[in-house]
Amino acid sequence: MTKFLGLLLSLIAIIHIIQAQGQQGFTSLDCGLPANETSPYEESYTKLMFTSDETFICGGRNGRIRENPEGFAKPYETLRYFPDGIRNCYGLKVEKGRTHMIVARFVYGNYDGFDVKPKFDLYLGPNLWATIDFQRLGTNSTNEEILHMPTSDSLQICLVKTGETTPFISALEIRALGNDSYITKSGSLMRLSRSYFSKSGSNIRYMKDIYDREWVAYNGAGFQGEWTNISTTLDVNNSNKYVPPKDALIHAATPTDANAPLTIELPSGGSGEEYYFYAYFAEIQDLQAKDTREFNISLNGEVLSDPIIPKKLDITTVSSVGTCQGMECILQLTRTNRSTLPPLINALEIFTSIRFPQSETDENDVAAIKNIEAKYGLSRIDWQGDPCVPRQFLWGGLNCSNTDMSISPRITSLNLSSSGLTGNIAAAVQNLPQLEKLDLSNNNLTGGVPEFLGNMKSLMFINLSRNNLNGSIPQALQKQGLELLVDGNPMLCLSNACRKRPKKKVLVPIVASIASAAVVIAVLVIFLVRRKKKATAVGGTSMVNDTFANKKSRRFTYSEVVKMTNNFQKVVGKGGSGMVYQGTVNGSEVAVKLLSQTSTQGYEQFKAEVDLLLRVHHTNLVSLVGYCYEGDHLALIYEFLPNGDLKQHLSGLEYLHIGCTPPMVHRDVKTANILLDENFKAKLADFGISRSFGGHESQEFTEVAGTHGYIDPEYYRTNRLAEKSDVYSYGVVLLEMITNKPVISEEYHVAEWVSTKLNQCDITEIMDPNLCGGYDHNSAWRALDLAVSCTDTSSSKRPIMSQVINELKECIACENSRISNNGGLESQEINISLDTSVVPKAR
Numbered sequence: 001m002t003k004f005l006g007l008l009l010s011l012i013a014i015i016h017i018i019q020a021q022g023q024q025g026f027t028s029l030d031c032g033l034p035a036n037e038t039s040p041y042e043e044s045y046t047k048l049m050f051t052s053d054e055t056f057i058c059g060g061r062n063g064r065i066r067e068n069p070e071g072f073a074k075p076y077e078t079l080r081y082f083p084d085g086i087r088n089c090y091g092l093k094v095e096k097g098r099t100h101m102i103v104a105r106f107v108y109g110n111y112d113g114f115d116v117k118p119k120f121d122l123y124l125g126p127n128l129w130a131t132i133d134f135q136r137l138g139t140n141s142t143n144e145e146i147l148h149m150p151t152s153d154s155l156q157i158c159l160v161k162t163g164e165t166t167p168f169i170s171a172l173e174i175r176a177l178g179n180d181s182y183i184t185k186s187g188s189l190m191r192l193s194r195s196y197f198s199k200s201g202s203n204i205r206y207m208k209d210i211y212d213r214e215w216v217a218y219n220g221a222g223f224q225g226e227w228t229n230i231s232t233t234l235d236v237n238n239s240n241k242y243v244p245p246k247d248a249l250i251h252a253a254t255p256t257d258a259n260a261p262l263t264i265e266l267p268s269g270g271s272g273e274e275y276y277f278y279a280y281f282a283e284i285q286d287l288q289a290k291d292t293r294e295f296n297i298s299l300n301g302e303v304l305s306d307p308i309i310p311k312k313l314d315i316t317t318v319s320s321v322g323t324c325q326g327m328e329c330i331l332q333l334t335r336t337n338r339s340t341l342p343p344l345i346n347a348l349e350i351f352t353s354i355r356f357p358q359s360e361t362d363e364n365d366v367a368a369i370k371n372i373e374a375k376y377g378l379s380r381i382d383w384q385g386d387p388c389v390p391r392q393f394l395w396g397g398l399n400c401s402n403t404d405m406s407i408s409p410r411i412t413s414l415n416l417s418s419s420g421l422t423g424n425i426a427a428a429v430q431n432l433p434q435l436e437k438l439d440l441s442n443n444n445l446t447g448g449v450p451e452f453l454g455n456m457k458s459l460m461f462i463n464l465s466r467n468n469l470n471g472s473i474p475q476a477l478q479k480q481g482l483e484l485l486v487d488g489n490p491m492l493c494l495s496n497a498c499r500k501r502p503k504k505k506v507l508v509p510i511v512a513s514i515a516s517a518a519v520v521i522a523v524l525v526i527f528l529v530r531r532k533k534k535a536t537a538v539g540g541t542s543m544v545n546d547t548f549a550n551k552k553s554r555r556f557t558y559s560e561v562v563k564m565t566n567n568f569q570k571v572v573g574k575g576g577s578g579m580v581y582q583g584t585v586n587g588s589e590v591a592v593k594l595l596s597q598t599s600t601q602g603y604e605q606f607k608a609e610v611d612l613l614l615r616v617h618h619t620n621l622v623s624l625v626g627y628c629y630e631g632d633h634l635a636l637i638y639e640f641l642p643n644g645d646l647k648q649h650l651s652g653l654e655y656l657h658i659g660c661t662p663p664m665v666h667r668d669v670k671t672a673n674i675l676l677d678e679n680f681k682a683k684l685a686d687f688g689i690s691r692s693f694g695g696h697e698s699q700e701f702t703e704v705a706g707t708h709g710y711i712d713p714e715y716y717r718t719n720r721l722a723e724k725s726d727v728y729s730y731g732v733v734l735l736e737m738i739t740n741k742p743v744i745s746e747e748y749h750v751a752e753w754v755s756t757k758l759n760q761c762d763i764t765e766i767m768d769p770n771l772c773g774g775y776d777h778n779s780a781w782r783a784l785d786l787a788v789s790c791t792d793t794s795s796s797k798r799p800i801m802s803q804v805i806n807e808l809k810e811c812i813a814c815e816n817s818r819i820s821n822n823g824g825l826e827s828q829e830i831n832i833s834l835d836t837s838v839v840p841k842a843r
Helices: 363-375 427-431 451-455 541-548 558-564 602-613 713-718 723-739 750-758 777-790 801-821
Strands: 026-030 049-052 061-064 078-081 087-093 100-107 119-124 127-133 141-148 154-161 171-176 188-196 227-231 251-255 262-265 274-281 295-299 316-323 330-335 347-354 398-401 410-415 437-439 461-463 470-472 483-485 491-493 571-575 578-585 588-595 624-630 633-639 674-676 682-684 698-700 720-722
Touching: 026 087, 087 171, 100 154, 119 141, 127 141, 251 262, 274 295, 295 316, 363 410, 363 427, 363 777, 427 451, 558 578, 558 588, 558 624, 558 633, 602 624, 602 633, 713 720, 713 723, 720 723, 723 750, 723 777, 750 777
Parallel strands: 026 049, 410 437, 437 461, 461 483, 470 491
Antiparallel strands: 026 171, 061 078, 087 154, 100 141, 100 171, 119 127, 119 154, 141 188, 188 347, 227 251, 262 330, 274 316, 274 347, 295 330, 398 410, 571 578, 578 588, 588 633, 624 633, 674 682, 698 720
């Protein structure tokens, strides 16, 4: 498993996971495998690829067995145990409508040093599957196997605490079986035994069995009477929908007394239970012309099928269902009157039926509530498994309709009051069509009240009190019978005449900072230092002289610039005011921006940039090594950043904002202006068109500046520049990074494209495809929500920097909590201060 903590644009720790499944349709989880151990890895006996279970479950702790007398294989040496919560559940992807073999393995091995045999329940979705009772077993290991056809594309396997002992699990193995195999009238199949008939032999698994079923060599313990083991070295055809392993079919059992039946006492599944038999026959002996092998198969005297004549070196499978009314259950193969040879059997599977009466919650409701959970980054220990059933494990804050066990429950009430929610009201709420009550009060929700709430026919109570919602109440919500509570939202208007939003003190900008590929943390851009006065001339000699006064210590001659760049040999970039070349000063690499003689704004931007960088120093601003001002030759010499710009490194980066004072607007925030050093730390560059506010909310400029696609549309339309102009550009950068799509294409602007996709409530089509679907949905939704809010076409609806910073603080706290829960083995915690009171000072 490859962990990818990157793309946390603005915050987010997104883990890129390569789910290692060496075999298609197989999931093999080594439960409790620490993050610092190799995953996936190849198990030595089966050659199956096992991966850590960490991304399939939210809780639990890692353990390792202390006692291993049986020499358990590597996947069963570790385990995950669950001291917290009553129900802890694995969430797994499966193929709906296809039978799967699900195996849960448990090896206690005195991992905790207490040597107290645990007892707990194992659930499949909302239904009890088995009780794991080591106290009764008197052994250190056991496993449960079931053949089950999922009714949805997801599968929940839950461990439930039933007493004082702690549930645990060692491995989970899921195998998609052949189409149309092991079909039952109803319910699922619990394995009682799976044997092939050889008096000596080892267990058979993958790769000899393509489905990794475990076949045990039968030792004859259940036979009544003597039996003889026969075998062949020839190949036996095993081609049918069950595909039993050829290594099993080359062996067979016959009664030693050719006139006697072959009698097998079956393991007990309980009186009155349905037994499912899958018996495999192949003739592996050379028969004489006069020989015939024909026999009947019966259960407690009841014949199960027509007479069987095994085919020469070819598989015949008989599947049947029977019931044993008494405690004894006898399977018998009896030769017919015309048979000259005794009966024969090569392999046998025996199952008992198990019914799961409780229907799972409607899968569309489950998808909706999980999208809501992901959007708000909720992390609740009781939000595991099926949301509605069984009733004793109902998710906190939910109520459901579930009076009939055969009908899928529906979510009827959602209460997320006082849950620390931020951002807009989740669009996924509308995908709960039977929702009657919605309580989102006492949170920090922003944006407008969505009209879709009024179109939800079942919704009769909505509490949005004490949030930060704005705009007006949609007409659709002003309907009879709907109780709507909205007090405590000072920006929310109860009529169409909305109050003006009060002016707020302009908040500080931000500086970009990007760390390396393991945990990449960054901060983007608005920045530093108030200018002494606004420049008015373009290209004026006095202006340039004023700028360079008393700064000769960093001044280079033009001939030195030619020498340091080796006569401008290597171009590393191109800006609006000229070319950028690579050079060397005193053994250190530099980047030299040479002012183009044809640049219309070159002198003004050149002067602005050198004036700022000679007075201001910060870890996330490109450092100015010096300048050249000699006649018409103007050049800026910067530190050289070898990893290019952010635009070249979109896949796997994350961002977070740090504010600094005084208020300024960069006006050209884009990925190409964020350069990366050898450690992938970001350095903001190109400050030539930055402007200060002088303390006012906005300021009018005669000419709009910036890069097409990143420019705030409101600034472009009104010429009024404000802090939120850079917020818009920042949002575009986030979207560019989340999607890895160009900002402008022939068909769309990236913000318009994302908005279209969001209407489908599917984040998978939005995220960078290079992540191959391996990312944390909670983090991804929060990053996307932040980016979308930043790119709102109306500046009044965009967040201010303090809101952005608070969101990022919460994201970092969540990521550190997740890392801490993994025992600190995944990576170092993110330790970044977002204290905006600590700012670099001009000097």
